Amino acid sequence: MRSWVEVSLGRIRANFRAVKELVGPGVEVMPVVKADAYRHGAVAVSHALESEGAKWLAVSNPEEGVALRRTGSQSRILVMADFLADERELCATHHLTPVIHSLDDLAHVRIPYHLKIDSGMGRLGTRAAADEIAVAVKKAAAPLEGLMTHFASSGNFENPQTDQQIARFQSVIDGLRSAGIQPSYIHSSSTIPIAYRRTEAWGNLVRPGHAIYGYVSPARGGPANSLKVAPALTWKVCVLEVKEVPAGTLIGYGGIHRAVRPMRIAILAAGYADGIPHRLGNRGQVIVQGKLVPIVGAVSMDLTTVDVTGCDEVRVGEPVLLLGSEGSVSIDAQQMARSAGTISYAVLCGIHARVKRVYVD
Ligand SMILES: *Cc1c(COP(=O)(O)O)cnc(C)c1O
Numbered sequence: 001m002r003s004w005v006e007v008s009l010g011r012i013r014a015n016f017r018a019v020k021e022l023v024g025p026g027v028e029v030m031p032v033v034k035a036d037a038y039r040h041g042a043v044a045v046s047h048a049l050e051s052e053g054a055k056w057l058a059v060s061n062p063e064e065g066v067a068l069r070r071t072g073s074q075s076r077i078l079v080m081a082d083f084l085a086d087e088r089e090l091c092a093t094h095h096l097t098p099v100i101h102s103l104d105d106l107a108h109v110r111i112p113y114h115l116k117i118d119s120g121m122g123r124l125g126t127r128a129a130a131d132e133i134a135v136a137v138k139k140a141a142a143p144l145e146g147l148m149t150h151f152a153s154s155g156n157f158e159n160p161q162t163d164q165q166i167a168r169f170q171s172v173i174d175g176l177r178s179a180g181i182q183p184s185y186i187h188s189s190s191t192i193p194i195a196y197r198r199t200e201a202w203g204n205l206v207r208p209g210h211a212i213y214g215y216v217s218p219a220r221g222g223p224a225n226s227l228k229v230a231p232a233l234t235w236k237v238c239v240l241e242v243k244e245v246p247a248g249t250l251i252g253y254g255g256i257h258r259a260v261r262p263m264r265i266a267i268l269a270a271g272y273a274d275g276i277p278h279r280l281g282n283r284g285q286v287i288v289q290g291k292l293v294p295i296v297g298a299v300s301m302d303l304t305t306v307d308v309t310g311c312d313e314v315r316v317g318e319p320v321l322l323l324g325s326e327g328s329v330s331i332d333a334q335q336m337a338r339s340a341g342t343i344s345y346a347v348l349c350g351i352h353a354r355v356k357r358v359y360v361d
Helices: 009-023 034-038 042-051 062-070 085-093 130-139 161-178 191-195 333-340 344-349
Strands: 003-008 056-059 076-079 097-100 113-116 144-148 185-189 233-245 263-268 285-288 291-294 304-307 319-326 329-331 356-360
Touching: 003 009, 003 319, 009 042, 009 191, 009 356, 034 042, 034 344, 042 056, 042 062, 056 062, 062 076, 062 085, 085 097, 097 144, 130 161, 144 161, 161 185, 185 191, 285 304, 285 329, 291 304, 291 329, 319 333, 333 344
Parallel strands: 003 356, 056 076, 076 097, 097 113, 113 144, 144 185
Antiparallel strands: 003 233, 233 263, 233 319, 263 304, 285 291, 285 319, 319 329
């Protein structure tokens, strides 16, 4: 294999248990396995989580839910990112639970559903007042099982937006309760409000994605992270060629790196088509034999060049690490994202499908 990721299912299970322990027995944990489980592979990850006791999983669209059903998932599956008209039927036939985002859509719903409130993020969700929602919910042909919202700025404790969203969401919950409507599930927390213990936002169900894969983004202001998780994914790529080049040699597209001394370079069998951010050209690092070495020149579509002058003999076919740890050094998706000017979520989701997944315990 030229390039592959090793996903530790034991680590995924341990991260899930860490979230469960943090939120305690009164709060259900619904791991988010959308986008092919942030590229860790939704089928294998979902089965590992189900075997660990997950009763709910969350996906983005019906197709992702159907893929899990076809491979035997028995848990409840929440479909979070809305539907097009031609996708509606899939939910009923595959026992998926839809999230409804507008009161108009309530007229079409025939199976238990969750309703999303836009409490201030300005994206999906109804902005209707509680009394209007109550009327529509009572008219609907199926029961309201859950009420949810999503935060725009939970990572910034200096920004009042989250408290405002919590207050707005609570006013809808209270308004519905006065109208005699009490959904079984109330949920609004993704990884950050879980990890930084914004307990007033937990409700009785939480929706961690990033944490399941071993990441908690740093937050601005606020308390320390209470959640101990570790990355489940290691990304490896093989060395295709090793060669010595004289001082002055230009490396790769655009000649953006010039060797200032005689240099030994290794050419790696992955590039931006595999998900290595193009922006890492001349700025990223990889781990060769337990040492951090720099990417030199541009990242190409299928190839990346690194400077291994300081390493012992590097052999053709030897794997090096794009993400992972070896010896005393490590590179995780947050570090790669910082070098590339992006976010860790985009680094993980950017790992291309042609990069094989290998599962380890
Ligand atoms: C993706 C997503 C989550 C999970 O977010 P993380 O930050 O990865 O934990 C939770 N809720 C909704 C609505 C999402 O779209």
